Amino acid sequence: MGRRYAMIRWPMMALAISCIGTIGLADSAPLNVLLFTADDLHRDSLGCYGSPVEAITPNLDRFAREGIRFDNAHVNTAICEPSRKILASGLYGFNSGSMGFMPVRENVPIIHDILGEADYLTGVIGKLRHSTPKVSYEWDYAFGRRDMGDGRNPTLYYERSLAFFKMCREAGKPFYFMVNSEDPHLPWYNPEIGPVRGAEAPTRVYSPDEFPVPDHLPDIPGVRKALANYYNSTKRMDDTFGRVMQALDESGMRDNTLIVYLSDNGIPTPFSKCNTFLASTRTPFLVQWPGVVKPGSTNESLISSVDFAPTILEALALPALPQADGRSLVSLLKNPARDSGKTFIFTQVDSKVDGAAIPMRCIQNKKFGYIYNMWHRDDYYYRNNNEVDVMRAMEEAAENDPAIRARIMQYRYRSLEELYDLENDPGCLNNLVASPVYRNVLNSLRETMDATMQASGDPLLKAFRNRNDTAIVQEVFDQVYPDHNPNIERREWERF
Numbered sequence: 001m002g003r004r005y006a007m008i009r010w011p012m013m014a015l016a017i018s019c020i021g022t023i024g025l026a027d028s029a030p031l032n033v034l035l036f037t038a039d040d041l042h043r044d045s046l047g048c049y050g051s052p053v054e055a056i057t058p059n060l061d062r063f064a065r066e067g068i069r070f071d072n073a074h075v076n077t078a079i080c081e082p083s084r085k086i087l088a089s090g091l092y093g094f095n096s097g098s099m100g101f102m103p104v105r106e107n108v109p110i111i112h113d114i115l116g117e118a119d120y121l122t123g124v125i126g127k128l129r130h131s132t133p134k135v136s137y138e139w140d141y142a143f144g145r146r147d148m149g150d151g152r153n154p155t156l157y158y159e160r161s162l163a164f165f166k167m168c169r170e171a172g173k174p175f176y177f178m179v180n181s182e183d184p185h186l187p188w189y190n191p192e193i194g195p196v197r198g199a200e201a202p203t204r205v206y207s208p209d210e211f212p213v214p215d216h217l218p219d220i221p222g223v224r225k226a227l228a229n230y231y232n233s234t235k236r237m238d239d240t241f242g243r244v245m246q247a248l249d250e251s252g253m254r255d256n257t258l259i260v261y262l263s264d265n266g267i268p269t270p271f272s273k274c275n276t277f278l279a280s281t282r283t284p285f286l287v288q289w290p291g292v293v294k295p296g297s298t299n300e301s302l303i304s305s306v307d308f309a310p311t312i313l314e315a316l317a318l319p320a321l322p323q324a325d326g327r328s329l330v331s332l333l334k335n336p337a338r339d340s341g342k343t344f345i346f347t348q349v350d351s352k353v354d355g356a357a358i359p360m361r362c363i364q365n366k367k368f369g370y371i372y373n374m375w376h377r378d379d380y381y382y383r384n385n386n387e388v389d390v391m392r393a394m395e396e397a398a399e400n401d402p403a404i405r406a407r408i409m410q411y412r413y414r415s416l417e418e419l420y421d422l423e424n425d426p427g428c429l430n431n432l433v434a435s436p437v438y439r440n441v442l443n444s445l446r447e448t449m450d451a452t453m454q455a456s457g458d459p460l461l462k463a464f465r466n467r468n469d470t471a472i473v474q475e476v477f478d479q480v481y482p483d484h485n486p487n488i489e490r491r492e493w494e495r496f
Helices: 012-019 058-065 080-089 111-117 154-171 221-251 305-315 330-334 388-398 402-412 436-456 461-465 470-480
Strands: 032-038 068-074 121-125 141-143 175-180 257-263 285-288 297-304 345-351 357-364 368-373 417-421
Touching: 032 221, 032 305, 058 221, 058 257, 058 285, 068 330, 080 111, 080 305, 111 121, 111 175, 111 305, 121 154, 141 154, 154 175, 154 221, 221 257, 221 388, 257 305, 297 305, 297 330, 297 345, 305 330, 357 436, 357 470, 368 436, 388 402, 417 436, 436 461, 461 470
Parallel strands: 032 175, 032 257, 068 297, 121 141, 121 175
Antiparallel strands: 068 285, 257 285, 345 357, 357 368, 368 417
16 A cells, blocks of 8 residues: 655754754654665775775664674675665566566565554655655655755765654654665766755765775776765765764754665676676675664674564564565574574676666685576677766776786676675685586585575576576566567677
8 A cells, every 4th residue: 555655844953953962762652764875885994894985884884883784785786776676576586577677576565665564653764766666655754866966965964864753753653764875886986076856975085095995896097086076985885874872962853763884786886786796795784773783793693684674573573474485584683693594695687777688696605606597699788877987997908918808808798607606705806616626516506506495486496497498598588578679789898
C-alpha cells in the first residue's frame, strides 16, 4: 500500500531555530532507524578502514569508534539502484524483480510496508528515485537530488533532517529515515571549477600526492589527478554525515535511534562499480544502537546488504518479511564475538543504467573470489559509464606501457570465468582460472556457485551449468533479458 506523500518546503532558517534545544523522547518510545548511504564509495577511503589520508573522514571515524565496524561486509549488487532495492526487500534482484534500474515488483513485500503498518513515518533525502522501492510507494517526507543542492550540500542535509525529526516529534511517531549522499558519485568535486548546481565545497581538498591508489588501479599521474577529486568528494560526504548527526543530536532522539552506514557499491572506476570484483562489492558497514552495541566493537564475519532488512525488522521487534535471502545480524550486534556463520557471499550484476544486460555472478569467501561472466563472448567488449577520467588516463598510458594495455584488455574482454586470490591479490590483477595449482579451489567454488544459484532460484542456473554451450546460454539470455539493449558491441576495441 502507498503512504501519504509530503514534500515539505519550510523556510530553512526558521526551521533550524525551531528544532534546536528539543528534549528526547521517553525511553519507552519505539526505536527509530536512520540509514545513511554513501554513493560509489571505496571502503578503504575511510580512516576507520585504514586510509592514511589525513582527516579524510573524521565524522565517520568517530561514529565507528562509538559503534561497531564490520570488516567483511559486501553489497550484493554493485550498482546504485538495484543495490538499494536489495536493502528494501531483503531479496536478491532476480527474486524482487529489480534486475537493474527498475522497481521491485508490486506484489513483493518490502520493509516499508511493515514499517507503515507499525505506524512509522518514512523519510528520504537524496537519491529519491533510486531509493523508492516500488512505483506505488509514497514516502511521508521526500526530497530528491535537486532539492538537496545536487545531493552535495551538507547544510541542506542538516536543515532537511531537522525538519523531518521535528515532523516526527510533533506527530508522536517513530521514524525510518533514509539519508543518501550523492557523494562521492561522479562528477567529483574539482576545485578549479568549484561548487555547481547548489552544492557546497568540501571542508578540505586534496592534491594527487596525498593518498594511496587503490589496488585495482595503476599508480600513474593521470589516475592520481582524477582520484584527487574523488577524495574531495569523499571529504564532502563525511561533512554531510557530520551535519546529519548534528541534526539528530539536536533533535534529542539520538539515544533512541539505530543508525546504519554503508555504501551502495565501490568506486566508479574500471574493475570496481558495475562489476563483481572485491573492490566492486566490499562496503563499509557501521552501526550504532544505543544501549545494545558496545562502542568500539569490530566483527570479522562475512555479511552483505541483503541482511539489512531482516536485521532492522528484528531490531524493531516487527514481523519478518515472508521471504528473504538475507539473515538478521541482531545477534552479532548484541555480541560482536559471534560469527555470522556465512562462509561466502553471493554477488551479482544483471543489467546496467543504459539497459545493457551484462550478467555476472560471483562467490567470494575471505580468501578467494570466483566470477562467472555469462555475457562473455570473444567478439564482445565490456564498458560502462563510470570509466571517464580514470580510464582515459589508463588509455593514454597504455600507448607506451604494455602492462597497462594488457590490464585494459583484461577489463574489456573478460574471461568466461575468473578466479582471484583475494588475500594476496585484492586488486584482482591475476586471473588464476587456468592455473592447475588452483584447480581444486576452482572446482569447489564452482560447486558452491551451482548450489547457491539453485537454492536462491537464480534464473541463470541453466546457463551456468551449460556455460560452454553458446546456444543454451543465448537461449537463457533471451528469456531472462528480453529487453536487452545491445550496448556491449560486437566489434573489436579499436584504440589499439
